[in-house]
Amino acid sequence: MNERIYMDYASTTFLRDEVIDTMKPYLTECFGNPSGIHEFSRVAKNAIEHSRENIARVLRCQRKEVFFTSGGTESNNWAIKGVAFANRKKGNHIITTKIEHHSVLYTCKYLEQNGFKVTYLDVDSDGIVNVNDINNAITDKTILVSIAFVNNEIGTIQDIEAISELCHNKNIIFHTDAIQAIGKIDISLDKYEFVNLLSISGHKIYGPKGIGILYIKDGTSIDNYIHGGSQEKGRRSGTENVYGIVGLSKAIELVCEDIDEENRKLKELRDYMIDRILKEIPNSRINGSLKYRTSNNINVCFEGIKDEGILLALDLKGICASSGSSCNSGSVNSSHVLQAIGLSSLEAQGSVRFTLGKNSKKEDADYVIEELKDIVKRYRG
Numbered sequence: 001m002n003e004r005i006y007m008d009y010a011s012t013t014f015l016r017d018e019v020i021d022t023m024k025p026y027l028t029e030c031f032g033n034p035s036g037i038h039e040f041s042r043v044a045k046n047a048i049e050h051s052r053e054n055i056a057r058v059l060r061c062q063r064k065e066v067f068f069t070s071g072g073t074e075s076n077n078w079a080i081k082g083v084a085f086a087n088r089k090k091g092n093h094i095i096t097t098k099i100e101h102h103s104v105l106y107t108c109k110y111l112e113q114n115g116f117k118v119t120y121l122d123v124d125s126d127g128i129v130n131v132n133d134i135n136n137a138i139t140d141k142t143i144l145v146s147i148a149f150v151n152n153e154i155g156t157i158q159d160i161e162a163i164s165e166l167c168h169n170k171n172i173i174f175h176t177d178a179i180q181a182i183g184k185i186d187i188s189l190d191k192y193e194f195v196n197l198l199s200i201s202g203h204k205i206y207g208p209k210g211i212g213i214l215y216i217k218d219g220t221s222i223d224n225y226i227h228g229g230s231q232e233k234g235r236r237s238g239t240e241n242v243y244g245i246v247g248l249s250k251a252i253e254l255v256c257e258d259i260d261e262e263n264r265k266l267k268e269l270r271d272y273m274i275d276r277i278l279k280e281i282p283n284s285r286i287n288g289s290l291k292y293r294t295s296n297n298i299n300v301c302f303e304g305i306k307d308e309g310i311l312l313a314l315d316l317k318g319i320c321a322s323s324g325s326s327c328n329s330g331s332v333n334s335s336h337v338l339q340a341i342g343l344s345s346l347e348a349q350g351s352v353r354f355t356l357g358k359n360s361k362k363e364d365a366d367y368v369i370e371e372l373k374d375i376v377k378r379y380r381g
């Protein structure tokens with residue numbers, strides 16, 4: 001790694017060495033098409049099925065419930081569109097929240113243009129959705145509830161156990177985007193028996209980009225997604241991303257192995273940074289619940305500034321942070337998540353997300369805070 005300080009782990013992570021080592025043969029000599037009938041194909045096919053088995057073991061589900069996709073965005077698209085179209089005779093109502101990732105929100109918007117009705121629930125000022133609000137929003141037309149386990153901007157954790165049980169009791173399919181949860185929370189699926197669908201992405205957990213999983217609980221009513229050559233039991237066609245699958249399997253295994261140790265380390269550093277920021281930078285506050293929050297997330301609002309300037313100033317000092325909001329070709333929109341928890345558009349723009357990970361160190365935190373004190377003062381004029 002170079003001298004830059006990376007505090008943007010929620011946006012993506014580097015590949016772990018063990019993951020690279022596992023992938024290497026499949027980037028070189030083991031290049032066979034898994035669908036063929038010769039030895040090259042068998043090697044590739046075995047690698048996929050071995051990975052599926054390993055993932056099912058770690059996630060505590062059945063092998064046949066693990067489907068490989070091109071990443072978190074595709075998994076969310078498949079879950080939501082797949083359930084919507086498979087169940088449209090039963091009803092056309094979907095429930096989600098205002099703080100979902102764009103891959104959920106824009107999929108819901110698309111369905112609204114195609115005859116579905118979507119309720120976007122409010123969250124409280126801590127960023128938590130009230131289970132009673134979900135209950136009240138359910139109608140006899142509701143077919144799907146989709147709520148992320150952990151929010152990617154503010155790291156807040158929802159009560160997935162209670163929400164999924166409510167949906168189960170009402171005979172409604174429940175999907176959760178667990179992309180920011182895995183590795184921070186034990187998402188063993190035998191503990192979440194009422195979750196029907198769960199999305200995972202490789203590149204948020206030190207695995208490769210362009211690979212993900214949709215867990216589909218056996219018996220869940222969902223349409224096939226990509227039509228073609230019948231890979232993934234005909235439910236998601238396309239020649240498999242063999243090296244991605246092998247890498248993802250290793251990444252999941254490793255990240256689920258050391259959850260406790262990793263959380264202890266990250267939480268200590270996170271709390272150290274939060275304490276110092278709140279003490280040493282006046283008029284700063286943390287966005288989102290401190291109690292129901294993952295160990296790696298710091299999202300802080302500095303009153304009286306715009307983040308575009310701060311992020312660029314941090315970048316000039318070698319610090320990689322994020323606004324947590326959608327940033328397309330340099331234009332920054334105020335975060336829909338921060339506005340949903342009650343921040344004004346200006347306050348949202350004056351917020352910065354730091355997300356910690358494997359290479360984060362106390363010296364980095366100290367450097368970031370010293371620079372931040374300076375930058376915030378300057379940008380407040």
Ligand SMILES: *Cc1c(COP(=O)(O)O)cnc(C)c1O
Nearest residue numbers: 071072073101152177179180201
């Ligand atoms: C990153 C992310 C996604 C998108 O996953 P990709 O693999 O990048 O497509 C979806 N939801 C959440 C919560 C994320 O953090």
